[in-house]
Amino acid sequence: MRYDVTLQRCGLSAVFDLKGAADALRNWAGDMLPPLPDHPNTRTGGGGVELYHIGRKHWLARAPLAQEEVLEAQLKPDACPAEISIVRVSDTLSFFRITGPDASQVMAIACPLDLHETVFGADAVTYSELFGLKALVLRCEGGFECAVEQSFGDMVEDYLTLSCRQKPV
Amino acid sequence: MLLIPCPFCGARSESEFIYGGPVRAARPDPNVVSDADWVDYLTVVPNPLGPVQEHWWHARGCGEWLTIWRDTRTHDIVEAPDEIE
Amino acid sequence: MRLSSRLTTGGRINRDRPLRFRFNGKDYQGFDGDTLASALMANGVRVTARSFKYHRPRGIVGHGPEEPATLVQLEGEDAAGNCPATAVLLREGLSARSVNCWPSPGFDLGGVAQVLARFLPAGFYYKTFKWPGWHLFEPSIRKAAGLAPAPAQPPSSGHFEARRAHADVLIAGAGPAGLQAALEAGRAGKRVFLADEGSEAGGSLLNRTLSIGGRPALDWVANAVAELCGMENVTHLQNATVWAYREHNLLMVNERCPEQDSILERSWRVRAGEVVIATGASERAMVFGGNDRPGVMLAASVQAYVNRWGVAPGKRVALFTNNNSAYAVAADLAAAGLIVTAILDSRRHIPQAALDLVPDLPVHPATVAAGIFGHKRVRAVLAAPLSGDLAKWIRCDVLAHSGGWNPTVHLWSQSRSSLRYDEDLAAFLPDSAVQNCRAVGAAAGDLTLDRIVAGGADLPYAIEPLWRVDVPVQRGRAFLDIQNDVLVSDVHLALREGYANIEHVKRYTTGGMGVDQGKTGNINIIGTVAMQQGVPIEQIGTTTFRSPYTPVSFGAIAGLREGTVLLPYRHTPVTQWNVDNGAVMYEAGARWQRPGYFPKPGESLQEAVNRECRAVREAVGVYDGSPLGTFELKGRDVPRFLDFIYSNVMSSLKPGEGRYGLMLSDDGLILDDGVAFRLDDHRWLLSTSTGHADVVNQHMEKLLQTEFADWHAMITTVTSQWNNATICGPHARDVMQALGTDIDLSPQAFPFMSIRDGMVAGFPARVARVSFTGELSYEVNVAPRHLMALWNKVMEAGAPFAILPVGSESNHVLRVEKGFLSLGHEVDGTVDAYDLGMGWVMSKTKPDYLGKRAVMLRRAGGATRRELVGILPQDPNRQIPEGAPLTPAGCKEATEGLVTACVWSVVNQRWVGLALLENGHARQGETAHVRLQDEVIPVSITKPVFHDPDGTRLRS
């Protein structure tokens, strides 16, 4: 059916993959990043940068694409110590936004997670599945944001179009 | 479709995981162990009727390799048997 | 218009909304609120089906999913097979046809065969139609005895959908007990998922005339539904069957005709904290001669047709029962103006409360039905006193029978929770739960309304079981399973032939195996077995309750997964360019859509491939190598980790250098071949084959997280962060220069197997000198956002050198000419590096690495190995199919190898191939023989390389 949602295929974000012990990461990049989230699968934000804690000793830093070069210059992936890993992965993720009154119904088609607000709150972010593919899932204003590996972007667009009987904008 | 407890994410649908086989004996030092013991290490896989400890990878999730005890008769995820821990 | 059986008043139908429908080619009319069954009954259609095996005429027996007799096939838009007519909601324009009969149930050619064949006893199929003759019988058996055919086309409009849901409480069934449970949970603020298979809530109350607190029970239902509707935390679905109870409280729900436009069916996978099973009970049949004749119906169903649909299944009804519930039926029928000609009760002592309900009706205690007069319609029932007194015929046009009630324990049992046999109810009841679930209401054995809802008034239940009628005067066949035509005599035969276990009896007789899964008859089969073996019924037990509870269409399970999204697919930024430039696209591993080849108009595959290969060998080509798996590794222990997972030494690499290697599993199998580059002291880049990227990732992560958790190495997948255009051929360096780069391209500064960061054509790039074609190659990696722009510049810069895009077909030819491995071709679970002539990759210096000991052990056995060789067909124009076997001297003997690849070599102008051949390395120069079905092809054995054996070109 045609759900009351807006689908949006988003452009690139600046995304950096951060791995290692929290302390080591704080020592290297603490000044450039928002405080590290305390809980698994939650996020923090500040200075235009969001930090997603999406695995054990694993974070994603995300910012508007315009900040990519600045962030790269600050984080210095090539120069960071052996204890931590920083890799630019901006191109790796294709982001989609599903917003509107029926957004959670569309997500129920795509994703096995319980996304009820009592379980998946405003600061929640996690890797899960979208149409059977590994995907980052988080809330955004009025709905949900999801990201899949870039090569699957066309397929997910196809699938979302079928789910909602409308094309993304 | 099981509900598998991930130490990082909490309980998640089995569809997010990839099965990694039962937990096997520790890898012996190949330069010390006999041929027969090495072959046993490679080929003898726990396959009990009852609780078995197994690896699962939260591949479409946080990426954690975790272990659970699963009762092969019921699919129930159970506590580790007393004699193990 | 004949609406002969419709009562003038009553029923939950909308008489202002008539609906036209077709059944077996004839037009009829019913009302909104009808099922196909109630509408047919209202139209006086009494013979609605032919039976599965004997093609006996059958009518409508039940009123819900238990219906064993009338299965229909829906035609047109919503074509579907094997639907019980009782479960098909009437809609305008519905068209249906009976299954199992041709040309119509009234005149059925299969029924003529019944006269000839007489009898098909239990196990008939197993005994008769078996190997080697089965294929002779199969088509005609399937046609004569089969159920409805699958629809030829998917629905032309509308689609299926599959969803997930999560709930604190899932409640299966919206009868009084389910509604009560939903109200309690909903008021407590829990997330409630209430699903009911019927078209409206109320369950059995819809079929009866009960009261709650002195008011009609359906008022209570309406209030409950309204209150639930007002709760945001409650999802309430009708026409939604909970059909499976899986592990960890996952339940499958199939919702038919959801309110939304264009959705045909929606399936739900619901994960629930707690499950409440409020699935009610279903009435079971009595087993007596002629119990399958049209007009022999379940008592509660007759009651339902009268009360819910305002239809009289007959004018003169006789009842046959062993329990109290039929008395309430009789009272309702009499109140609706039907004539009740007799109530036959097998019990000697009938509870007074039951008799009080029917003070004016003729009750015959200790009397059973022992036969039916009438073929296509009941005309009389033979009432046989158990005392042995003279049996007599009693006129009736419907015989309504009740063998008691079975709590609907399907979901309960699917959850693996246990059952116990209850002597008082003569039924199996939920016992102890093993998942977080509970049964309530009739499903838990509380069969009357007073036990479920406060203020509910109902006749107390009492039963004396009668598993089958067994009196000397009995006449006609007594069916245990009407859908599968299983007779009492079939069960006796199965027992005589040694099938004593109830599960074996089921399979041997097919009793309980139909679309209805024996909802009305299974208990009688169990009872019959118990009687015959002289043991209590609980000792026989039940057969296993399996999902689905009622049939589910495949479409609902698949959801949206059809057409273009049937399987996942992956694109690179160049995919669209490939399509636009005429590439033939197909999947080439790990879901990537890749160009196979780029034919010009009128060009064959072979011509296109030859042209692309010549470009690479003589000038320059470019291909999109983006799908190769790419991983960045970081950490102090990466060198020792790589030395452990690759068979050769990687730790000695200097920054900027790379090395080809084999990755083995510990049992000696080749997992992958790829290249490891060292970027700096602690950063490494692994390039894996496309098809094994995920497996390699899993392998590395498992080792690092489980076995070597103290090793410090971190892995980041960058397959889609670095896409590449691989420029290959003698002019590759010229093209690179034309693109413009700050990287020194000289072979001294940037040799084969090294990697450099720099700018190429104005883009930040990471360039690797690897070669999968055997020619000078530059793998130019850029961010995917730049790949298309880079690609255009490559085509432009390469134009003076006649650059061509190269597809995967040409890549295959080029790698075979060089004898480079392809994991799916030359490598299977038996092949090791030595067999491939790559002993050099197995480190002699490392004391341990994955797979070392296993390979050594296997080789120490001294068995003959199949080894990689090149083959040249002695006729240079003879192509050999890939996979063709090699046999000693071409004789009809066990194979000594196989051809793994065979291609037309543009440099050699002949067919060349690779093969795995026993002792192949020692047999170079000899002749081997490919044995095809009707031809033996001699081939010369060579080294597995047909071009530039010293590798001067790729190092140039």
Ligand SMILES: [Zn+2]
């Ligand atoms: Zn996890």
